[in-house]
Amino acid sequence: MILVTRRAEFSASHVYHNPKLSPEENRRIFGKCNNPHGHGHNYALEVTVGGSINPTTGMVVDLKELKTLLEREVLQVMDHKFLNQEVPAFASKIPTTENIAVEIWNLLAPKLTFGKLHRIRLYETSDLYVDYYGD
Amino acid sequence: MVYLTRRYRFSASHRLHSEALSDEANLRIYGKCDSPFGHGHNYALEVTVTGPVDQETGMVFDLVALDGIVGKEVLERFDLANLNLDVEEFRSRVPTTENVCERIFHLLDGKLQGGGPLHAARLARVRLEETSSNFFEYEGDRGVSTHGPVQGNHPRPLLTKEGS
Numbered sequence: 001m002i003l004v005t006r007r008a009e010f011s012a013s014h015v016y017h018n019p020k021l022s023p024e025e026n027r028r029i030f031g032k033c034n035n036p037h038g039h040g041h042n043y044a045l046e047v048t049v050g051g052s053i054n055p056t057t058g059m060v061v062d063l064k065e066l067k068t069l070l071e072r073e074v075l076q077v078m079d080h081k082f083l084n085q086e087v088p089a090f091a092s093k094i095p096t097t098e099n100i101a102v103e104i105w106n107l108l109a110p111k112l113t114f115g116k117l118h119r120i121r122l123y124e125t126s127d128l129y130v131d132y133y134g135d
Numbered sequence: 136m137v138y139l140t141r142r143y144r145f146s147a148s149h150r151l152h153s154e155a156l157s158d159e160a161n162l163r164i165y166g167k168c169d170s171p172f173g174h175g176h177n178y179a180l181e182v183t184v185t186g187p188v189d190q191e192t193g194m195v196f197d198l199v200a201l202d203g204i205v206g207k208e209v210l211e212r213f214d215l216a217n218l219n220l221d222v223e224e225f226r227s228r229v230p231t232t233e234n235v236c237e238r239i240f241h242l243l244d245g246k247l248q249g250g251g252p253l254h255a256a257r258l259a260r261v262r263l264e265e266t267s268s269n270f271f272e273y274e275g276d277r278g279v280s281t282h283g284p285v286q287g288n289h290p291r292p293l294l295t296k297e298g299s
Contacts, residue, residue, distance in 0.1 A: 016193070018191060018192065018193075020191070021191070029192055029197070031199060095193070096192070096193035096194050097139075098139065098188045098193060098194060098195050099188060099193045101137065102188065127141065128139075128141055128142070128198070129140050130140070130195075131138040131183075132138070135136055
């Protein structure tokens with residue numbers, strides 16, 4: 001199997017807050033990430049698709065299709081958004097990097113008809129990233 | 136399962152020299168790395184933990200706790216140290232980045248597995264960059280790979296070296 005990765009970036013803000021916990025618990029668990037005004041990141045997303053090389057095209061997937069899919073299903077949903085309030089999935093789930101990676105998988109996997117989604121890697125900063133393999 | 140990776144940095148010196156080998160053999164095997172004065176690196180360490188996403192916090196592992204554990208078990212030991220002279224284990228074991236990577240895994244493993252505030256998480260991988268061209272990964276011997284779901288058993292630790 002050959003793995004092909006496409007990278008995209010988006011900028012978004014978020015707050016780490018669980019309304020089921022007390023304000024003190026939220027501050028203790030999430031620290032500065034609990035700032036009610038939110039904070040932001042330039043997220044870097046790597047979408048990895050696996051498959052065999054098509055003997056006619058020499059490609060595993062058409063990267064133009066993958067780029068279009070990313071743009072429509074992820075970037076238009078999350079880029080330049082306040083995730084907690086503008087992305088429906090995060091109305092009831094904290095937009096941690098873990099949950100965002102899982103949500104991106106859930107957004108892409110059903111729509112990826114031209115290859116097999118292998119991994120979502122999401123960098124919150126250059127020093128922190130999450131991998132999700134759909135299991 | 137979600138894999139969370141955090142990157143740290145430490146600077147240390149080392150010398151690659153084995154007392155079990157002759158001077159000629161050391162020079163042949165380790166080349167410039169055998170210089171008796173040693174040399175240094177800015178190491179980049181990636182610690183990967185894995186586990187389910189906690190429903191309450193949305194996290195696999197509390198990053199503040201992870202930073203504390205890595206700081207105490209690894210950075211305090213290795214940062215700004217001479218690995219051969221200041222780290223007990225490497226008085227009798229060559230501090231190649233392979234050995235340092237494996238040692239870091241075992242220093243952290245007991246402190247991360249089932250520990251911290253999210254008890255279902257555990258250490259999955261340690262990746263150590265010696266330079267931007269050489270890096271090493273160790274995943275222990277639990278039969279799970281961070282390179283994706285493993286089909287069947289993964290019988291040996293995954294220890295890779297890439298670059299030159």
